[in-house]
Amino acid sequence: MRLNGVVSATPPILEIRGLRKSFHHVEVLRGIDLSVAPQELVFIIGPSGSGKSTLLRCCNRLEEPTGGSIRIDGVDIMARSTDINAMRRRIGMVFQSFNLYPHMTALGNVALALVKVLRRPRKEAERVALAALDRVGLSEKAAAYPAELSGGQQQRVAIARALALEPKLMLFDEPTSALDPELVGSVLNVMRELKRGGMTMLVVSHEMRFARDAADRVIFLDHGAIVEEGPPEQIFSQPERTRTRAFIADIAR
């Protein structure tokens, strides 16, 4: 596999080796190798059922891999000695369906892990949570319940919930797929802002325009294996492999 130029100098934040995942007898991931360098934004594209989400969900062990290794900041997250809960708070995750807690305010959603995981005093947790909401432009919605927010606002609160824990890596699982088209922009802007702030991100998404202007690298996944990877210009304009070309043509329609 092509070694990425960005990776060479600094140790990677995320290092996946030979990752395999089977559901019953169906092999969804068939030996994935992937490194993500600090501050890199890596985009994963591919047809539905190609294993994109599963790959992402293995990175914080929401899915248990069946083989291979995953290191986050040098720590093997599969090792018996690794406290997965301690690792998870350093890996932010944003879901397609937001998954905000409906019985808590926006502030409560963001503050929960600060209080219950990091054991911060309530006052301090709320200060940190408010700062996180401010980063996604929603500090004035702190007292609102999820049901009172638009989809775009809910997703930004979900991003703030992950950000508040100061993660080393953020995983985005189709963050804009459940949004009305006019709300997509606000979420992508927050992601651009994160990128500018130096956040390391692994993104599964169909927002190709966003991939073109924000991604450092694009990975094309098909049938549980990486078919091709490279800078966005190359993947989108001059893909080398026929399968990649067919997929790009399909989504460009």
Next chain:
Amino acid sequence: MEFHSAFLEAFFKWELIQRYFPAIMKGVGVTIEIAAAVVFTGICAGLALAVIRAFRARSINVVIVLFADAFRALPPLVLVLLVYFGLPNLGINLPSFAVLWIVLSLVLAAFCEEIFWAGILSIAKGQWEAARSTGLTFVATLAYVVLPQAVRLTVPPITNRTIAITKNTALGTVIGVGEILNQATTAQSFSGNATPLMMGAIAYVILFIPVVVLGRFIETRFRWRRA
């Protein structure tokens, strides 16, 4: 006109109302005590069982499911008689009040366990995943994310079931617990008139209507703001 006075004579005889009012009130007190005790222990035990079940330890869950199914299937009267007349043969002598309390608590716990469990299952997988992805443990996720939502969802069925089970305090009459019905039937057999039974019926209505209203209040109160 004749029927009218015959009706009053049969169900609302004034001198009997006066004579048996204190006894019925005593019964009301006993019924409230048992009902309150049953509601508290039954709901707590049901919630505890549902929480234990959430850990999905197979052998423990088999026991919980067997318990819940058996106690939901059996008529409470059968259980009351079985425990009241069976335990003394094992050398365990419980006062009839305690027998009624324990049996009804177990029945309520069995129903509540199933309702709370259904509530826990109804919480979307994404809620678990979101909480776990921020580093919350299984127990913390259950306590702060899943149960608060599940319990709110289950307030209406729990209220209904609680009312249905607490009405079974009337079964205490067959083992001599001095609750409303027991006082009423005793008075009826002494007086040969159904007035005390009517007083008992009215007492049940007065007692349980507020509970129904309270249930409705809790239901609206506990619902979080939705769009």
